[in-house]
Amino acid sequence: LTAVPPADQQDTGCSCGSPLLTLLSDFGDRDYYVGAMKGVILRHAPAARILDLAHQIPPQDVLAAAFVLHHAAGEFPPQTVHVAVVDPGVGTQRRALVLRNRIGTFVAPDNGLLSLVYRWDPGEVRALVAPFVESARLSSTFHGRDLFAPAAARLACGYDLAQVGPVVRDPVLLEATHARVDADGIHGQVIHVDGFGNLVTSVAAGQLPAAPQRTRVILPGNRSIAGLSRTYADALPGRPMALVGSCQLLEIAVRDASAAALLGLRRGDPVRVHGH
Amino acid sequence: LTAVPPADQQDTGCSCGSPLLTLLSDFGDRDYYVGAMKGVILRHAPAARILDLAHQIPPQDVLAAAFVLHHAAGEFPPQTVHVAVVDPGVGTQRRALVLRNRIGTFVAPDNGLLSLVYRWDPGEVRALVAPFVESARLSSTFHGRDLFAPAAARLACGYDLAQVGPVVRDPVLLEATHARVDADGIHGQVIHVDGFGNLVTSVAAGQLPAAPQRTRVILPGNRSIAGLSRTYADALPGRPMALVGSCQLLEIAVRDASAAALLGLRRGDPVRVHGH
Amino acid sequence: LTAVPPADQQDTGCSCGSPLLTLLSDFGDRDYYVGAMKGVILRHAPAARILDLAHQIPPQDVLAAAFVLHHAAGEFPPQTVHVAVVDPGVGTQRRALVLRNRIGTFVAPDNGLLSLVYRWDPGEVRALVAPFVESARLSSTFHGRDLFAPAAARLACGYDLAQVGPVVRDPVLLEATHARVDADGIHGQVIHVDGFGNLVTSVAAGQLPAAPQRTRVILPGNRSIAGLSRTYADALPGRPMALVGSCQLLEIAVRDASAAALLGLRRGDPVRVHGH
Numbered sequence: 001l002t003a004v005p006p007a008d009q010q011d012t013g014c015s016c017g018s019p020l021l022t023l024l025s026d027f028g029d030r031d032y033y034v035g036a037m038k039g040v041i042l043r044h045a046p047a048a049r050i051l052d053l054a055h056q057i058p059p060q061d062v063l064a065a066a067f068v069l070h071h072a073a074g075e076f077p078p079q080t081v082h083v084a085v086v087d088p089g090v091g092t093q094r095r096a097l098v099l100r101n102r103i104g105t106f107v108a109p110d111n112g113l114l115s116l117v118y119r120w121d122p123g124e125v126r127a128l129v130a131p132f133v134e135s136a137r138l139s140s141t142f143h144g145r146d147l148f149a150p151a152a153a154r155l156a157c158g159y160d161l162a163q164v165g166p167v168v169r170d171p172v173l174l175e176a177t178h179a180r181v182d183a184d185g186i187h188g189q190v191i192h193v194d195g196f197g198n199l200v201t202s203v204a205a206g207q208l209p210a211a212p213q214r215t216r217v218i219l220p221g222n223r224s225i226a227g228l229s230r231t232y233a234d235a236l237p238g239r240p241m242a243l244v245g246s247c248q249l250l251e252i253a254v255r256d257a258s259a260a261a262l263l264g265l266r267r268g269d270p271v272r273v274h275g276h
Numbered sequence: 277l278t279a280v281p282p283a284d285q286q287d288t289g290c291s292c293g294s295p296l297l298t299l300l301s302d303f304g305d306r307d308y309y310v311g312a313m314k315g316v317i318l319r320h321a322p323a324a325r326i327l328d329l330a331h332q333i334p335p336q337d338v339l340a341a342a343f344v345l346h347h348a349a350g351e352f353p354p355q356t357v358h359v360a361v362v363d364p365g366v367g368t369q370r371r372a373l374v375l376r377n378r379i380g381t382f383v384a385p386d387n388g389l390l391s392l393v394y395r396w397d398p399g400e401v402r403a404l405v406a407p408f409v410e411s412a413r414l415s416s417t418f419h420g421r422d423l424f425a426p427a428a429a430r431l432a433c434g435y436d437l438a439q440v441g442p443v444v445r446d447p448v449l450l451e452a453t454h455a456r457v458d459a460d461g462i463h464g465q466v467i468h469v470d471g472f473g474n475l476v477t478s479v480a481a482g483q484l485p486a487a488p489q490r491t492r493v494i495l496p497g498n499r500s501i502a503g504l505s506r507t508y509a510d511a512l513p514g515r516p517m518a519l520v521g522s523c524q525l526l527e528i529a530v531r532d533a534s535a536a537a538l539l540g541l542r543r544g545d546p547v548r549v550h551g552h
Numbered sequence: 553l554t555a556v557p558p559a560d561q562q563d564t565g566c567s568c569g570s571p572l573l574t575l576l577s578d579f580g581d582r583d584y585y586v587g588a589m590k591g592v593i594l595r596h597a598p599a600a601r602i603l604d605l606a607h608q609i610p611p612q613d614v615l616a617a618a619f620v621l622h623h624a625a626g627e628f629p630p631q632t633v634h635v636a637v638v639d640p641g642v643g644t645q646r647r648a649l650v651l652r653n654r655i656g657t658f659v660a661p662d663n664g665l666l667s668l669v670y671r672w673d674p675g676e677v678r679a680l681v682a683p684f685v686e687s688a689r690l691s692s693t694f695h696g697r698d699l700f701a702p703a704a705a706r707l708a709c710g711y712d713l714a715q716v717g718p719v720v721r722d723p724v725l726l727e728a729t730h731a732r733v734d735a736d737g738i739h740g741q742v743i744h745v746d747g748f749g750n751l752v753t754s755v756a757a758g759q760l761p762a763a764p765q766r767t768r769v770i771l772p773g774n775r776s777i778a779g780l781s782r783t784y785a786d787a788l789p790g791r792p793m794a795l796v797g798s799c800q801l802l803e804i805a806v807r808d809a810s811a812a813a814l815l816g817l818r819r820g821d822p823v824r825v826h827g828h
Contacts, residue, residue: 140784245418
């Protein structure tokens with residue numbers, strides 16, 4: 001009836017202070033998946049502190065997870081281990097990765113989930129192989145519990161990164177979303193829609209024209225926004241505004257409302273910016 | 277591409293035992309906002325234990341957050357620091373507050389979010405000013421990460437409240453929702469609808485007529501409920517009942533169903549009670 | 553206005569290391585219920601580490617909670633205390649239980665929530681009585697806060713199980729969902745639908761025919777699936793597959809889609825398996 005390991009197979013030998021681990025997934029808040037991963041981590045690292053980043057990433061949306069992971073993990077102490085599981089390829093030959101860079105240590109499937117943290121700092125990437133596997137029951141459908149969680153716990157307890165597996169020089173990377181600049185302006189796209197309906201674009205603050213008041217943002221359907229606001233409160237309710245958001249990226253927002261709903265825009269839609 | 281502070285700007289100097297902090301917000305469970313706040317807290321207070329209160333407060337619903345904050349924070353040890361971020365006015369001139377009273381220490385925008393804990397015990401209120409600000413990157417759109425979280429972490433580590441900023445004697449308070457008593461009875465309203473559809477009213481247990489069986493609750497649309505039930509199980513399925521709920525407030529509920537849906541009532545709707 | 557206990561009634565006398573407790577409920581993420589339980593636990597066990605298992609169990613769905621509890625709790629160190637509150641009978645005469653077995657210690661209402669962990673190992677079951685009750689304010693509607701949380705905290709701090717209350721030999725058990733085998737094959741049912749729409753059935757891996765490729769799964773509406781897949785990636789997108797899932801139970805899934813939606817199936821629907 002159950003997959004519970006007998007007590008005498010439980011590994012509680014870690015004495016590693018109180019390491020920090022975070023969890024990010026598309027598992028939601030009504031299944032046993034998140035709880036099972038927490039339990040496995042605590043069996044392998046009994047003193048661990050486990051923090052939830054987000055678990056309602058849209059199902060199998062690797063790009064959304066990559067974005068959230070980068071901007072959340074970047075705030076943690078660098079000794080933190082981040083486990084991220086959005087894994088449509090579980091059970092295929094896709095590799096499992098460990099990445100350690102100046103932000104922290106990451107454990108995730110090799111499907112692009114680490115694209116943003118890797119581009120920020122490639123650090124050292126290794127494929128996760130045998131010794132970490134709970135081999136007695138490595139399932140084909142839940143590597144979060146059977147592979148990523150025990151690996152993360154051991155890394156948090158000081159397991160040597162070099163022994164995880166071979167170096168990987170070609171992790172799967174999502175297509176870069178950096179905005180492109182040419183004579184017509186800056187060509188970007190919507191890369192994230194947050195829970196308030198704010199539209200985060202790929203246009204970086206550093207790419208924007210020097211004069212905020214002379215900036216014009218062109219949206220699909222020949223709509224445009226003139227000027228940059230400084231904050232959400234600078235525009236009239238119901239009026240779309242453009243501003244530099246907390247990720248240092250250009251955002252399209254509507255005060256007290258959802259810009260995504262009001263403008264009918266979604267991830268991937270093009271955005272163009274020019275000064276004039 | 278990112279707002280990650282370089283490692284040498286990270287403050288990890290706190291050695292303050294294992295302080296307790298809680299988080300309450302309308303950030304949901306699919307964005308980087310909650311995770312970023314946790315990371316900032318742990319950078320400033322590496323030993324902190326962080327507890328989630330609730331993150332799916334309806335977007336920008338300050339009253340719902342004030343209600344949840346009061347009834348959750350009230351159960352914690354008084355040395356806990358509670359960070360509450362429902363902040364439609366971010367980027368305006370609204371102040372940031374720290375309130376310390378017999379319940380605990382609260383960090384929140386000055387928009388009424390602290391109304392209920394302040395009315396229960398005004399304690400000491402101060403405006404949060406300069407030294408707490410991660411000034412190198414105080415965003416105009418995410419004070420949870422750049423202002424409230426670092427302030428809360430430092431307060432949890434023992435930073436002196438008197439040095440936070442000047443005393444505030446006029447925090448923004450939501451209109452008091454206390455029920456009013458006159459010759460016609462007790463005049464209250466629905467102040468909270470919980471996830472089960474139970475309707476919590478502003479009528480306090482102490483205001484109710486002495487004889488539960490002679491109590492009559494009048495709802496909009498000339499509907500009424502005779503008598504008080506003791507618990508959800510006291511009424512027949514499908515029949516609205518009135519009872520004193522776990523907040524010591526009059527509640528309207530339907531066994532195994534949503535009273536809000538069944539009665540078509542919502543927050544703000546009037547409720548009248550009289551004995552007879 | 554509030555149920556906050558005065559500071560001098562607060563019990564902070566526990567010095568019990570850093571015990572682990574988990575919470576499972578149908579309270580959602582927008583109310584004060586989860587936060588209040590965490591606060592009460594920390595008042596009684598100040599060093600506790602509290603882990604969320606899941607809080608968006610469908611309202612009052614005891615079977616879903618029993619399933620999630622079993623498969624999550626089973627991964628934790630056995631000294632963990634698990635508090636599970638899905639409690640449609642709160643306020644009735646239903647008992648409150650403590651179960652300690654090889655998985656861990658469980659505190660829950662006596663409504664079937666412990667069925668799966670009890671069937672796996674009945675351990676020792678006791679009714680939770682007087683000394684644990686915060687008698688000054690035992691509400692009739694929120695035993696999670698007033699009964700289960702303080703009991704769990706004290707048990708986590710080493711309170712003697714034998715003193716909790718009398719032994720219970722007849723806990724409420726949900727009807728066993730084990731699949732039945734006869735000459736026509738294995739007769740099971742859908743017992744859980746996860747957040748991805750995968751259909752977990754009551755057919756155990758050990759009951760399946762020896763030859764995966766000769767297995768046939770018969771679904772309602774005369775539909776059938778031939779053969780067992782090894783993992784989600786083994787089938788073509790859009791095609792239903794059968795496989796042994798991470799609980800060691802037969803699952804019906806559709807790659808990159810919801811089997812529940814595509815097949816129009818839900819919990820309780822019959823599933824039959826035969827070899828041929």
